[in-house]
Amino acid sequence: MKYPIQRTYGSFREKRERLKKQKPPVNRRIAVPSFFTLMNLFSGFLAIISIADGNLFWGAWLIAIAGMFDVMDGLMARLANATSDFGIELDSLSDMVSFGVAPGFLIYTFSLHELGILGIIISAIPPLCGAVRLARFNVNARLSPTSDHFIGLPIPAQAIIIGSFFLTFRNELDLFTGFEQGINSVLIPVVIVISFLMVSTIKFDKIPRFDRKSIKENRGKLGLLLLYLVLILTLKEYGLMAVFTIFIFKGLIIGAIHYFGDYEEEGDEVFQDFS
Secondary structure, eight states: OOOHHHHHHHHHHHHHHHHHHHSOOOOGGGHHHHHHHHHHHHHHHHHHHHHHTTOHHHHHHHHHHHHHHHHHHHHHHHHTTOOOHHHHHHHHHHHIIIIIIHHHHHHHHHTGGGGTHHHHHHHHHHHHHHHHHHHHHHHHHHHOTTOSEEESOOHHHHHHHHHHHHHHHTTOGGGGTTSTTTTHHHHHHHHHHHHHHHTSOOEEEOOOOOSHHHHHHTHHHHHHHHHHHHHHHHHTHHHHHHHHHHHHHHHHHHHHHHHHHHHHHHHHHHHHHHO
16 A cells, blocks of 8 residues: 555656656767857857947857857758758847847947947847848748758858948948938938848848768859958958858849749749640
């Protein structure tokens, strides 16, 4: 005969053992990519502090450094076979700070504060569109984890374009004296366009895996990545601006080719139906 307390303890122990069996195994290798993800977040945090202290130059470069850590965490996750839902969520939270809030704060502090409420609204567009972009990415990453492209402009690319725009033109404000709103007359369209590209359905290339099969299949992409790296190392902020401008136009051109190619195929099918 079992006393009530024994029955309760026994059922509790059985339940605990059952939960242990149901608990998914922990992949300890996620610690490696997670470290780089947290460095991404830390760099974004330092960028915000630098901008708040008036050091916009280092703030912009810290956004670019956060982008480097973002690339590294993805590479480490694939090399260590340590992709996980935890990593996806942590990466998106970090990206929101480093590539959403920090760039918005940068452009507001740089020049958009001169426009009052309108400047606040324009500065808020990158983080708002970035949040939508990241939420969609998290869903797509679960539905199609092996996809070789991004849907919409990646949020780090948007952030680095904003940072490189500041770095390139921060000492060249005289170039914009002919515009009614000065540099804001150019900055505002740039911000709106790249924010729209984030939430668009245009396909942009992912960095390929560094295994034998991927290297053979993506030699052109890897060669282009090497060219990008050389441009950034030699031209610095001008290289950053050039690289990500090429990246965007490449995506737009390929997207236009695919769009009009599909449109022509649909038109041919319709024509055949009536023939």
